Amino acid sequence: xxxxxxxxxxxxxxxxxxxxxxxxxxxxxxxxxxxxxxxxxxxxxxxxxxxxxxxxxxxxxxxxxxxxxxxxxxxxxxxxxxxxxxxxxxxxxxxxxxxxxxxxxxxxxxxxxxxxxxxxxxxxxxxxxxxxxxxxxxxxxxxxxxxxxxxxxxxxxxxxxxxxxxxxxxxxxxxxxxxxxxxxxxxxxxxxxxxxxxxxxxxxxxxxxxxxxxxxxxxxxxxxxxxxxxxxxxxxxxxxxxxxxxxxxxxxxxxxxxxxxxxxxxxxxxxxxxxxxxxxxxxxxxxxxxxxxxxxxxxxxxxxxxxxxxxxxxxxxxxxxxxxxxxxxxxxxxxxxxxxxxxxxxxxxxxxxxxxxxxxxxxxxxxxxxxxxxxxxxxxxxxxxxxxxxxxxxxxxxxxxxxxxxxxxxxxxxxxxxxxxxxxxxxxxxxxxxxxxxxxxxxxxxxxxxxxxxxxxxxxxxxxxxx
Numbered sequence: 001x002x003x004x005x006x007x008x009x010x011x012x013x014x015x016x017x018x019x020x021x022x023x024x025x026x027x028x029x030x031x032x033x034x035x036x037x038x039x040x041x042x043x044x045x046x047x048x049x050x051x052x053x054x055x056x057x058x059x060x061x062x063x064x065x066x067x068x069x070x071x072x073x074x075x076x077x078x079x080x081x082x083x084x085x086x087x088x089x090x091x092x093x094x095x096x097x098x099x100x101x102x103x104x105x106x107x108x109x110x111x112x113x114x115x116x117x118x119x120x121x122x123x124x125x126x127x128x129x130x131x132x133x134x135x136x137x138x139x140x141x142x143x144x145x146x147x148x149x150x151x152x153x154x155x156x157x158x159x160x161x162x163x164x165x166x167x168x169x170x171x172x173x174x175x176x177x178x179x180x181x182x183x184x185x186x187x188x189x190x191x192x193x194x195x196x197x198x199x200x201x202x203x204x205x206x207x208x209x210x211x212x213x214x215x216x217x218x219x220x221x222x223x224x225x226x227x228x229x230x231x232x233x234x235x236x237x238x239x240x241x242x243x244x245x246x247x248x249x250x251x252x253x254x255x256x257x258x259x260x261x262x263x264x265x266x267x268x269x270x271x272x273x274x275x276x277x278x279x280x281x282x283x284x285x286x287x288x289x290x291x292x293x294x295x296x297x298x299x300x301x302x303x304x305x306x307x308x309x310x311x312x313x314x315x316x317x318x319x320x321x322x323x324x325x326x327x328x329x330x331x332x333x334x335x336x337x338x339x340x341x342x343x344x345x346x347x348x349x350x351x352x353x354x355x356x357x358x359x360x361x362x363x364x365x366x367x368x369x370x371x372x373x374x375x376x377x378x379x380x381x382x383x384x385x386x387x388x389x390x391x392x393x394x395x396x397x398x399x400x401x402x403x404x405x406x407x408x409x410x411x412x413x414x415x416x417x418x419x420x421x422x423x424x425x426x427x428x429x430x431x432x433x434x435x436x437x438x439x440x441x442x443x444x445x446x447x448x449x450x451x452x453x454x455x456x457x458x459x460x461x462x463x464x465x466x467x
Contacts, residue, residue: 014095015092018090018092018095019092021090022089022090022092025088025089025090025097026087026088026089028088029087029088030087031085031086031087031102032085032086032087032088032099033083033084033085034053034060034083034084034086034099035055035081035082035083035084035107036053036054036055036059036060036081036082037053037054037055037079037080037081037082038051038052038053038076038077038078038079038080038081038082039051039052039053039054039059039078039079040052040078041076041077041078046066047066047069047070048063048064048065048066048069049063049064049069049076049101050062050063050064051064051076051078053082053084053099060097060098060099061091061096061097061098061099062084062086062098062099062100062101063091063098063099063100063101064084064100064101064104065100068101068102068103069104071103072104073105074105074106076104080106081106081107082104082105082106082107083104083105083106083107084099084101084102084103084104084105085101085102085103085104086099086100086101086102087099087100087102112212112213112216112219113212115219116212116219116246119219119221119224119246120246120249121351121354123221123224123246123249123250124249124348124351125348125351125352128224128225128228128249128250129249129250133228134251134252134253135233135252136233136252137202137233137235137252137253137264137265138201138202138233140267141169141201141202141265141266141267142169142170142201143169143170143171143172143199143200143201144162144169144170144171144172144200144201144202144203144204144265144266145171145172145173145174145194145199145200145202145203145204145232146158146159146171146172146173146174146203146204146206147174147176147187147190147191147194147203147204147205147206148173148174148175148176148178148204148205148206148207148258149175149176149177149178149207150173150175152178152207152208153208153258154178154206154207154208154237154258155173155206155258157257157258157259157262158204158206158237158258158259158261158262159171159262160259161259161262161263161266162262162266164269165262165263165266165267165268165269165270166266166267166268166269166272167269168269169266169267172194172199172200174190174193174194176190178207178217178218179207179210179214179215179216179217180217183217184217184218184220184222184223185220185222185223187205187217187218187223187226188222188223188225188226189226191203191205191223191226191227191230191234192226192229192230194230194232195229195230195231195232198232200232201232201233202232202233202234202235202265203230203232203233203234203235204234204235204237204258204261204262204265205227205234205235205236205237205238205247205251206236206237206238206255206258206261207238207239207258208239208258209239209240209243210239215238215239215243215245218236218238218245218246218247218248219245219246219247220246221246223246223247224246224247224250227247227250227251228250233252233253234251234252234253235251235252235253235254235255235261235264235265236248236250236251236253236254236255236261237254237255237256237257237258237260237261237262240256240257241256241257401437404435404436404437405437407437409434409435409436410434410435411432411433411434411435412432412433412435413430413431413432413433414431414432414433414442415431417433420432423448423449424448426445426448427445427448428445428446428447428448429444429445429446430444430445431443431444431445432444432445
């Protein structure tokens with residue numbers, strides 16, 4: 001039986017409550033970046049991944065479904081420090097708060113990725129990626145400079161392709177380390193050296209694939225600026241097709257692999273042979289002029305017959321249809337290009353409005369104000385301390401206590417505490433209190449001398465012996 005107050009209350013079932021909370025969580029939070037350590041990792045046969053993400057004081061349950069974890073480039077395990085992009089949700093079957101992971105990467109790679117994006121945005125704003133600055137590749141490269149490690153697989157792949165495609169091309173290899181500390185500066189120095197020597201027609205900057213950390217030398221600002229300043233055309237062929245570096249974006253052309261870069265810069269020897277063969281065939285055709293003339297006559301008669309054939313109109317219609325189809329495809333490409341340009345413009349505007357930059361500016365301003373406040377407080381305290389010392393010295397100079405320290409005394413009527421300046425206001429037998437530097441004396445007057453009398457006043461100690 002229903003509760004008697006259900007008509008006046010909004011009563012939820014547990015299922016409905018969980019659904020409402022889940023909707024509130026998923027709609028109230030954007031995608032979040034969360035860093036932590038994996039624990040309690042489980043991989044059921046469904047292909048999904050379930051684990052807890054924890055730090056020193058808290059943990060949260062996480063789920064990464066199969067369609068997402070198939071894209072992982074590493075194998076997560078318990079104890080792995082990771083960075084995830086996830087949305088907040090609720091597992092309604094148990095009423096547990098959890099994160100639905102959309103993307104996962106090692107925490108170290110996450111820091112490098114953020115540094116990559118920041119440098120990419122800054123260099124883009126400076127115009128290092130502009131197409132207007134990029135040089136076109138020469139139609140024929142007679143001498144090619146290859147900047148890479150002399151012992152890596154990339155140089156072997158590039159030389160193999162060059163030998164296969166055009167063995168006559170001269171190649172100058174500029175050996176340089178392609179990863180590790182100082183690699184970017186040494187590669188930049190090699191580029192400057194090749195540019196100054198001007199002994200090649202173009203440069204191929206290449207290395208094999210690897211992790212983001214392995215390829216990091218090609219994401220350094222020093223190398224990017226060296227590529228930008230080089231007067232020789234540069235093709236960047238770093239890593240695999242999915243690897244994109246800052247160098248790829250600055251270079252005049254990007255190749256997905258070292259082999260593709262070598263193909264881009266070398267002519268096709270087979271095409272050259274085909275051209276020679278074509279010349280040979282043309283020479284042979286010239287030797288058979290009579291046959292060619294008769295062939296042309298036959299062809300002329302065939303064209304006249306074709307012009308009067310009913311199928312001619314069908315061919316014209318088909319040609320017109322092909323023309324319209326090409327125009328439609330061209331219009332679609334132009335529209336897509338315009339939409340991409342608009343997306344790039346909006347993306348650039350969004351980057352300019354990045355709240356992290358404003359936070360950084362406000363933090364710098366706050367630090368400056370804090371330093372100014374500290375300096376002002378220190379100056380004010382010093383000034384007030386100096387004033388206090390000056391006032392203390394002045395007060396000490398006029399203090400009656402200082403007079404007592406020099407051996408003088410102060411006398412008062414004991415009953416009224418009236419300060420005594422003239423002996424004539426006293427009478428014999430009256431009680432007075434004399435204050436010394438240390439303590440007080442209570443006396444009774446036995447005799448009063450007139451002004452100018454140098455005799456010493458006689459006094460008797462207080463009957464009670466007080467001092």
